[in-house]
Amino acid sequence: MIKTVIIDDEKLARDVIKAYLKKESNINIVAECANGFEGMKAIQEHEPDLIFLDIQMPKLTGFEMLEVLEHKPVIIFSTAYDEYAIKAFELNAADYLLKPYSESRFKEALKKATAKIEQSESGTAIEKIMQDHKEQQESLDRVVIRSGSKILIISIDKIDYFEAQDDYVAIHSEGNKYLKQLTMKWLTSVLPENEFVRVHRSFIVAVRMIDKLEAYSKDSFIAILKNGDKVSVSRSGYQQLKTVLNF
Structure with a gap:
């Protein structure tokens, strides 16, 4: 079973992900979170294999959360902000879902994530994601x-x-x-x-x-x-x- 955490500030977005995942027999949703702080706590507690992560969230953004993670799960980004859909993230995350997305597109992302989990690539991928994010970042507040x-x-x-x-x-x-x-x-x-x-x-x-x-x-x-x-x-x-x- 693939332990999974959903982190998104929009309830509707979390519900869509849950509905799609219910059809997958190898997925166990261990937590759903409405912000980065809740996500941090859930990841520390459950040490999931996979997370669905929104980027733009209140309190703590997706990238800020990744900066301070100790446990390194495989990531599927899920967001409505297409300015973040750059090549670096597509290469190093398992996949990138731009809202709204179809069930077939979701299954494609999940298949890629499952392959990364089987190959134990999560830790290196997060390091690359954060490095690429820093290289793209233009300002710091x-x-x-x-x-x-x-x-x-x-x-x-x-x-x-x-x-x-x-x-x-x-x-x-x-x-x-x-x-x-x-x-x-x-x-x-x-x-x-x-x-x-x-x-x-x-x-x-x-x-x-x-x-x-x-x-x-x-x-x-x-x-x-x-x-x-x-x-x-x-x-x-x-x-x-x-x-x-x-x-």
Whole structure:
């Protein structure tokens, strides 16, 4: 039996999926969820083989949920937003259902998903999906973080600065520090350029947090932040700050 979780904020969409799945003798629907948080809880509890996942949902989007998953099921995306129907997701998800879809199209997607489950491809596929999503993403307005058993959503206007730490980035926000597997290069490409500046290869700082700059050596500076933290500023970072702050 293939353990399955349905995650969609629209009841009608969940009902359609359930109706189609009832005709499949090898499917066991273990949970249905109306948002990403419920979906996270259900996946943690049931460790399903397959999930039907909407992308645009309140509270936590489908992609944000995938970012913090520990258990890696096979995914069939199901959504009404065709702008997400790009080649990357079609390649790495089991399939992509664009609402409204026919029963025959649904069966085709389920057949592909079953094959992936049998081949144990789910973990690698999710990693590729998230990598492709990041490459397509043009802007960032919040960060989703797993902190113990909690899922935190941090708006970028609450982030003071980012600090590179080996394969992770430390996110400093309101006196707290969270680690997330990101790259400084990617953050530089998606953060608002007039609100965040990469002042050093190891630091990206929110411009609103800078209190003053002090010379450290001939070619480097120290940024004193409003919370008292000190951040290294390279020569090129200093030039970028001059442009953004107009001094």
